[in-house]
Structure formats: structure tokens, C-alpha cells
Amino acid sequence: MLKLSIYKNKLFLFIFFIFLLTPRISSSASYQLSENKHVQIHGFASQSYIYTDKNNFLGNSSDNGSLNFRELGINASFQAWKKLHTAVQILSRRAGEFDNGKIKLDFAIADYRVKQTSLYSVGIRAGRVKNPIGFYNDTRDVSFTRPGIILPQSIYFERTRDLSISSDGIQLYGHKDINLGSLEIELFAAIPRVKDENTELAVLNNDRPGVFTGEPSYLGRFLFKTHDNKFKISFSNVVLNMDYEPAQSETGFDTDASLQFHLSIISAQFNFRKWSITGEYARRKLHFKNMFVDYVPNFLSETIGESYYAQLSYHFNFHWKVFTRYDVLYQNKNDKDGNEYANNLAALGVSKPAHSRFAKDATIGVQWSINTSWMVQFELHVINGTGWLPLQDNTSIDSAAQKWRMAGAAISYRF
């Protein structure tokens, strides 16, 4: 089984490079089958280097840096009939201990436009569809669509990426052009991809012997943007349901244990000529049902998490961009310094640091777009708190350093 997956990875890389090398009909990788029918093939590849002075992120980054952050993707799309569009994308991602480079199906969509005019459209997407959350989730693995190498972690957690990337279900979507700009809406009913060790660690802070399964969940996003692209604002809402099947040995868990996660995000961006200001604000709530019944007090399930960031970027010219960002995470908005959490756990004989309940990240970065296909990025983070530090990359969160720094460098290619 292990041998086969290594073979598949090599095969994928081989196919990918063949695509890069063979001359294409036109440089946009668009193959015309007939008058209005085009197949398009696109892909991306990104290799990053991450260094941290303390703690680990996306690999063994504190030990001379880590090259264990690599994203490869390839997709194909086909406009089959005037109203039907199909697309599929596969992804291979290596990210420290989160992702081992195994090829996964990122999306596979059949998109039917029920009605479309030159002013509005209404349609349905079915299959594995990217989750519409905030400004950056739809294409979070594509460095060209990210403001920097690493997305603001307070909202786009690496830890819960598997839950957030795409889900299997049905999405209703629509857009309407009005005087001031355009409105877009997406409503998604889906089963999240939760069969993963990462999910348990993210949600329960432990790889427990039981199993999470996804249950029907609901996502919605509403966006308004002006015609000249100077302003856009969006509201995203997620209600994620999961069932937990406890192992025999797990006390304090009933057989109908379940979890519900609520997330709401407001996102806004202003674009003036070469300047761009972006901000997002999120609130999170976790509801446990029939879990942790005997021991952990309710404080865990009544917490409201809060995150926000503000980001400023400046494009010098077509090729160079600099940006700076301040990103804040509170696991519990009523216990911002984490002391109440640490004290509550200490009373139960468990020792956890207060700094694991928040993170404040000041980032500065530069992006060099060599041309449309190639890009280089550098960034530096100065972080106070370990609120989003992954347990996977760090053997012991208890001995993690509260203040730490991270530097990143990445080279990316797209076609």
C-alpha cells in the first residue's frame, strides 16, 4: 500500500513535468474542441523554505529551517454545453507533519447554470466543491492568490485546513449586476472531509481513539463589490456538524456524541491605485454534545473565539509588491491572556500554558512577480503566543516558546 502511493506521487510529478515541457497550442493551455467548447488545463507548483527561531511550523523549521512545504496542483476544466461546466483538480501537498504529499482530489465539480443573462446568473454546483469562506479560502493552496506565503493563521488555520478546503455536496450560487456593483451569493449544503487525524488534534487537542465523521453542514457567503474593483465586502457563515464515535475505552463520551462548529467572518477590502487595505474579522463557537461529560467543565464548550487581521499592501509596479499585516487570535474572547484557562486546568492537575490561547503575529513581506508564470516571495513574522501552533510539528506544546519568529521564502510557478 505504501509502495503504491509513492509510485503514484512520482507518476503525478512526471505527468506534471511533461505538461510543463511539451509545447502547447496556445500559452493559456486552452484547447479548442469546437466553436465554443474549450478544455483548459492549468496548474501550479510552489516550494517554500520556512525557518523559525523557536517552535516548529510546517516541518522541523527550528532546526536550520524546513523545506517541507510544497504545493503542487493540476486541474482541467471543460465547458461541455452552454450551461454546463465541469472541472477537476488534484493536489499534492507536503506540509510538515500535516500533509505527506499524497495526491488528493481537491475538487470535482459539475456546474449547471440554470439561468444566465448578461446581468445575472443562477446555478447549481455538485460534487466536491471548494468551501466559500472569507476572501482567501477558495484557493488557499495557490500561492499566487495568497497575499503572502502563509495565510493569516488566526482565520485560515493550518490546523483545520482539511475541514475547510472542500466538501462533498450541492451548492446554489448566483450573481446580479446592479448600478453600484455586483452581488454574489453561494449557499452550500455538504458533508465535510473530517476522517483525519488532523481534525481530532485541531478540535480535541488530542489524537483520541474514537472517530469523527462528517454530518450535513451548511456554508454561505454573500459578497458585494464595486464595478471598478475599488471596494468589496463579504459575509461568510459556516455551521459544521460532526459526529464522534467514541472507542470503548473512552469515558465521558456517549455513543451519540457530536460537535457543532460555528464560524462567521466579515471581510472587506479597499483598492486605491497601488495601495490595497484588507481586513477580516471572525467569531467562532464550538458546541460539544455528550462529549467530555464527566471531566472537563463547560468552559471549553462555551467559549467564543475571536480573530482579526489588518493588512496593507503596496504595488510599486507590475513586478514588485510589499505588504504588512497584523493578525490576532483569541481562542476565548473573554479570556484573552489565557490565564483563566491555565488556572482552570491547573485546578484539575493539568498543566497547559496560557500563551496557547492567543497569538499576535506582525508580518512584513515582499513579492516579486518575475512574469505571469513565476513568482518569488519573502516574509518575516514576529509572533507573540502559540494559539495556532500545530501540535503535529511540535512534540510538546507545554515547552513551546511564547515569543518566536518565523521567516519564509518561496518560489512558485503557474500555468
Next chain:
Amino acid sequence: MIKNIYNDSFSTKFYLSLLFIFIISPLQAQNLLVNKSLNISAISQDKLRAIYSMRTRVWSDGTPITVFILNPDSTLHKNFCLKNLEIFPYQLQRVWDVMVYSGTGQSPINLNSETEMVRKISITPGAIGYISKAGVIDNVKIINIQK
């Protein structure tokens, strides 16, 4: 004298060639081209942006829109973005990227030359594109942009 020119520093040559390029090709708007079968003579800038963002995919008569561009790295394309659409090329590229890499749309079709652009538009009903030079060409017509 010849030896002196040969020994010119790289930066001098660089700035001289930049100056040359600026004299030869000032930033100018492109001509908007559509297939002749389309019953329009002008388009609003907002509509043009919506078409090039791949958000509007059909004309008002229901014909699917086929969007053509020249190489996004070319001066011609950059001029089109800055002068005709009045948005930065990177903003448009980002809109296409989000669609392409989330499976919710396709990017415009990238053509290698203006000759190819004219040819493709003339044989594709519902096609739109841009060129720098005007001229009398079969099956295509130039339309104006209204703000």
C-alpha cells in the same frame, strides 16, 4: 569613441533602452474588437470589466461570450487593462486565478499575436478581444467604450 560606447556601463545602456521603448510605445488604449455578427456598437466600461472578469458569460441576445487576450506579460495587454478597463493587470489576473483554481470558471483564451487575435475573432461568433492597430478586416468590427 567606439571603444567608449562598448565600455558603457550596463545601467546606462539599460536606461537608454528604456527611454527608447517609452518613445516608441506610449501607453495607449487598445481598440476593442468583436465579431461582426454581434448587434452592438458600443459597450459600457462596467460591462467590459464584467466580461473580462469572466463574470458575465453571455451577450444580451444569449450568445456565449468568448474572451480573448494577448499574453498577460505583453505591453499590449497591460495597456488594455490600464487604459480600456482602468484596472491593474494583477487585479484581473487574480480574479481569473481564483476562478480557475477553484473550478468555478475558465480564464480568457491567450493568443500569441494580433494576427491570431483578428483571425480568431472573425471566426468565433460572440468573440471579443483587442488590438493596437485599426484596419479594415472582414467579420470583425471595432466598438467604442462608454464610461
